[in-house]
Amino acid sequence: MPTLRYQNKVSFALQNLSELYDSAPTIPLDEDEEWVIMSDWHLGNGGDRDDFKKNSDLVPVVLKDYYLKKGFNLILNGDIEELQKFSLKKIKKQYTSLYTLLNEFQKNGQYVKLVGNHDFDLFFEADTSGELLFSAVKLSYDGDIIFIFHGHQASNLFEKYNDLLGFFFRYLVKPIGIKNVSTAYHSKRKFSVEKKVYQFSAQRKIVSIIGHTHRPLFESMSKIDTLKFRIEQSCREYPKAHGKKRQMLEEEIKKLKIELNDLYQKGKKLGLKSSLYNTNILIPCIFNSGCAIGKRGVTAIEIRKGNIYLVYWFNIKKSKKYFHSYEHYEPRQLENTDYYRMVLNRDHLDYIFTRINLLA
Numbered sequence: 001m002p003t004l005r006y007q008n009k010v011s012f013a014l015q016n017l018s019e020l021y022d023s024a025p026t027i028p029l030d031e032d033e034e035w036v037i038m039s040d041w042h043l044g045n046g047g048d049r050d051d052f053k054k055n056s057d058l059v060p061v062v063l064k065d066y067y068l069k070k071g072f073n074l075i076l077n078g079d080i081e082e083l084q085k086f087s088l089k090k091i092k093k094q095y096t097s098l099y100t101l102l103n104e105f106q107k108n109g110q111y112v113k114l115v116g117n118h119d120f121d122l123f124f125e126a127d128t129s130g131e132l133l134f135s136a137v138k139l140s141y142d143g144d145i146i147f148i149f150h151g152h153q154a155s156n157l158f159e160k161y162n163d164l165l166g167f168f169f170r171y172l173v174k175p176i177g178i179k180n181v182s183t184a185y186h187s188k189r190k191f192s193v194e195k196k197v198y199q200f201s202a203q204r205k206i207v208s209i210i211g212h213t214h215r216p217l218f219e220s221m222s223k224i225d226t227l228k229f230r231i232e233q234s235c236r237e238y239p240k241a242h243g244k245k246r247q248m249l250e251e252e253i254k255k256l257k258i259e260l261n262d263l264y265q266k267g268k269k270l271g272l273k274s275s276l277y278n279t280n281i282l283i284p285c286i287f288n289s290g291c292a293i294g295k296r297g298v299t300a301i302e303i304r305k306g307n308i309y310l311v312y313w314f315n316i317k318k319s320k321k322y323f324h325s326y327e328h329y330e331p332r333q334l335e336n337t338d339y340y341r342m343v344l345n346r347d348h349l350d351y352i353f354t355r356i357n358l359l360a
Helices: 004-023 051-055 058-068 088-094 096-107 120-124 156-176 187-204 223-240 243-270 349-359
Strands: 026-028 034-038 073-077 111-114 136-141 144-149 207-210 286-288 297-304 307-315 339-348
Touching: 004 136, 004 187, 051 058, 058 096, 058 297, 058 307, 058 339, 073 096, 073 144, 088 096, 096 111, 111 136, 144 187, 144 349, 187 207, 187 286, 207 349, 223 243, 307 349, 339 349
Parallel strands: 026 136, 034 073, 073 111, 144 207, 207 286
Antiparallel strands: 034 297, 136 144, 297 307, 307 339
């Protein structure tokens, strides 16, 4: 049975999310519009402790040659700048061309910037290049709501002590060279944030899209949950398949099993869990765009033509993992580059909201 202290923490978080939701501006979502949501870039000064550095070539090319070129609206969902370790002046000096590119989205009216806990001080900065900054935004889709916010608002720790943590990062962690430490690397905090967002979203019968934990989520499913679902789906297809189709399914199941076992081994070291929500029916109400500081690539959420996608961008020179013959993975090269876009998961928003409205 949950303790009174835990119940009070949950109550505080849900109240905070409720106030955030009610104050967030609403943008109508046209089915013909295309949106991309990215978070957690953690832009630094280009030095060894700059977590964005490893993907600093990939992100601008993807933004310019794919999303801007195709007319996507861009939502940056918090922790874009790492202001707890670096000054905005040094960050902008290092990534001048990237900010110029973001201005192109802004000029076209295709740009929304939300603030997270690591860039919260943007609200107090004079030099924000005319950006309109928000804590959250809602997309209205045929009467249903997609609620987009960074995610730290569900954490009592960050809501109460963010200024103190900023002092700790800038004046203690930074001088001795420790890299980015956040909720992303603490499984208990990560799951606590996701559980609270899940509970709030299910109660409101909405879709919430967060960042903060750096952990991509699709339809409330972690990567482990997704792999288990795909193995089960392939096993169901296998008895009715014949010839080449059966052979492909057999190979896919083997590879998925290896990937799942690898995740479980990593999970034991990190204390990670699989399913989060202790519920009989999983409600597809929480999504997470992941981050741009992964070792091998960048994840993002796309919304287009009534569908929602979890996508992965990577450099073929760094990651050849997804070039196996998985039926569900189809990496597509961005023309004249070494970069590939791969859809990890997709579904139709009508189907998602039907499940939420009938099952939540």
